[in-house]
Amino acid sequence: MGKNNNKQYKQSTQKPSFFKILQKNCLAILAIAPLLTGVIGLVGIFQVLITPKMLAGLFQNNPLIDTMIGTLSGAVASGNPIISYIIGGELLTQGISLYAVSALILSWVTLSFIHLPAEVEVFGGHFTLYRNVLAFVFTIIIAILTTLTLRILL
């Protein structure tokens, strides 16, 4: 009995093997496969339905409103950040303010309405709400600070 107990204790305190951990992590990814494929599916739809032209048409030439629109459009749109640079560059040549363009570039990466269901599932509603509200507010603050600083410097 004593020997058996010792063996069981040793097994329970033994470090799990590399392959066991690998299997556990593969299963963890497999478990969220429906979430990931759902998000990727939505990204594909939004990339087709929301074109850069549509985004450019939203701006009103009012710095404050445009900063808000820039933040929201970046959150709605998604894809490689390079696309946000291209759209941002185009918007600047069309006379859209740097406030709006900075906000768009920032929210493109940090905010995403499409990712919300997955974020809630993985991190919980409270965390997702706090993180996204903070990211939204800070996108606007950073966009304004960047533009104001550049005005002073240049």
Place this chain on the structure above:
Amino acid sequence: MKNQDKRFTFRGKYFFLAVLIFYGVIFFFRSQAAQLALMKSSSILIKILPILIFVILFTTLLNYFLKPKQIAGHLDRESGIKAWIWALAAGVISHGPMYAWYPLLEDLRSHGMRDGLIVVFFASRTIKIPLLPIMIDYFGWAFTLVLSFYLLIGALVQGLVLEIFQQRSMDT
């Protein structure tokens, strides 16, 4: 350890079903757009597969060489300024879409990683080192430098603000 004991279940089944229905509706009204969206989604999936493999291997190595308690010791509430700098650097270095990093962060969180550090990681991801030359080309040196500076400061402040919010809601 808790995760190990959990029974395997697929997460986000209803969300996936909703997306499938959405595709069905678009296919019905604009079949070409639906096909294009499917193609775009497939190419995104192919692009993020190497990142997912990296995340699996990295998490495995992390769990194999470091005990959960060790990881928690570096990222928990008692961790100092080093943890904040690590989170900031990890966010800047991390590649690919945000959701590819969810499994790793979820695992670290279950080992005790504080939420403020996750916020810092996500917020600092706007700086993409390989894309900096393109940003400089489009917007210039000054814009890139000033934006990056405010982004790093902003990421740290967001993490700190979240922790203050969480502390307050715990107190009340």
